[in-house]
Amino acid sequence: MLRALDGVSFDLSPGAFLTIFGANGAGKTTLLNILSGLTRPTSGTAIVAGHDATRGDPHLMKKIGVISHASCLYADLSPLENLVFYARMYGLEDPEDTAVKAIERVGLKARIHDRVRTFSRGMLQRLSIARATLHDPEVLFLDEPFTGLDPRASSQLKEYLRALHTGHRTILMTTHDISCGLEMSDRVAVQVKGRFAFLEHIDNVEKNGFEKMYLEMMG
Amino acid sequence: MRQYLNQVTAIIWKDFAVELKTRELFSTMFVFAVLVILIFVFTVDLSIVNVNEVGPGILWVAFLFSGTIGLNRSFMLEKENGCLQGLMLTPIDRTALYFGKMLSNLAFLLIMEALLLPLFMVFFNVDLFRNLGSLLLVILIGTVGFCALGTLLSSLAGHLKTRDIMLPILLYPLIVPIAIGAVRMTSKVLMGEPLSEMWNWVGLTLSFDIIYIGVSIMTIDHVLEE
Structure with missing residues (x-):
């Protein structure tokens, strides 16, 4: 073994x-x-x-928050939809507001409604940070x-x-x-x-x- | 409990949001089901067979085969970009994850079945309205059992490289009791028998629904573990 x-x-x-x-x-x-x-x-x-x-x-x-090799983001959803989903999974108050603030923090507000599939590796990594820190771990x-x-x-x-x-x-x-x-x-x-x-x-x-x-x- | 329900509904909402954008799952399932029905329409001589006896089998073959495509695709969505890992890193009870996926699979399949029924009625020249309430109930309890077991097995097969072939191999032998019950009940309903005349089949199918949901709740924790 x-x-x-x-x-x-x-x-x-x-x-x-x-x-x-x-x-x-x-x-x-x-x-x-x-x-x-x-x-x-x-x-x-x-x-x-x-x-x-x-x-x-x-x-x-x-x-805890984890940023791994995989982005853990749904490619056909937007950053907002992804983070609202994760905010609901964490049971956070006001998921939409929390998600918008997290997206603003990583500088992706201009792409908030675009499909994640269209993002570069760097943008994906920033959005991963927003996902992993959504609940302030x-x-x-x-x-x-x-x-x-x-x-x-x-x-x-x-x-x-x-x-x-x-x-x-x-x-x-x-x-x-x-x-x-x-x-x-x-x-x-x-x-x-x-x-x-x-x-x-x-x-x-x-x-x-x-x-x-x-x-x-x-x- | 509120948080549990919120997580279950969040998963269903997410699956519908993805489907509304991609239209991959539903269109594939529906086209496949229509093709199955059409193949039988052209290969079976409907003038020499009793449609009320043969039709239900064909209808359920279309439901189950297209449903398998949906189950495979549904779990692949969670594997893409490591989304399942992302879900496991949230404080979600794994049974909530199971019920969320199962209910979204159930909803997609029921919508597909609702659209397929009128086509079945036209192609096979059967009157579904005569006993519509009973027919819908039969379809519901058959589909619940299929989705209960299928969701568990698709999450199990999802870890394998050969998941596309493993899911049907695991699923079809175990779904036989529900398939037999659903086909027999559908046949009796089409022949005008009331549900009260077939409680043994209703009881059998419902029992398997409960067994499969129970087994899923007990094992999903281990199935999802890496």
Whole structure:
């Protein structure tokens, strides 16, 4: 049996921003899937925002937001229709008003009634952020959010993520983009074959040294 | 409970909103059902068979085959762009997701059936108005059972690469009791028998409706788990 995760153990205080680096197949997405309650681990525990993520607790879902490879948006609906739908699923007051405000925050008001199918990758990613943060979650999971974005869209996304990292919102991101990850987070980890091979506070990490060490770990 | 109903209605609203924009599901189902009816009209010599006995079987074949297309398409919509994952990340009770999808499938199929009935009446020269109330009730309980089981199995088959072929393979053997009951009742209704004369068939079909809904509620949590 292949172990996707093995002995991963860490804790994050509210407001922390942890970036996990790792090669494809290192188990980063599996880790996020377990923490967000999408996948049940064969053993171990995962407490997120005070809830056991391994038990499929619906209360956990009110406290987390997830941005994954998939946009989780209905291609033939407009941004407004998509977000009104998700607002109703979260049981939010005034779904339409909440959806409009979320769309305005990510700068897509001009396209509010267009079909999502016509959106670029960058616009989809911004709308995904609006979807994932519609209910103002305490914890945000970002699975390689910069994949497939051009430099301009990447830079825009960085700004949105910075704006989201306020107050006590905890963010856990996986990425291959070393400079971006080091720039945005306050803790960094490197995952190799399902294990954390490195976990440090950003103050103890020097960019060039980290890059060299990371490449050596990747072989 | 209010939140539960709000989630169920949100899923139905979303499915109708998508369908109103794409018109993919309904048009495919309806065209397919009409083709099934037409094939039988041209291949069966209606002058030598009792239409009240043969017609119901043909009608339900059209309903069930076109319904299967609808079930497949309905779940594919949730798989596209990872929308099912997005739904699982909301605080939704998975039975609410099941009932939302089941009721929208049921609504699409009932609308399609309502439009197909007049064509069936014309092509097979049968009088559906003679016992219309009973006929509609029979169609309703047969379609509920089909959608109850079909929605569960389409969510199960949706995880497979061969989902297009797996759904009919899983669905048709299990839907046999409901199909037999629905065809027999439709035949009796067309021959003018009142529903009170066929309680055994009504009871059988309703029992399977309840069993399939019950099994779905008990298993949907595991079926939707990755």
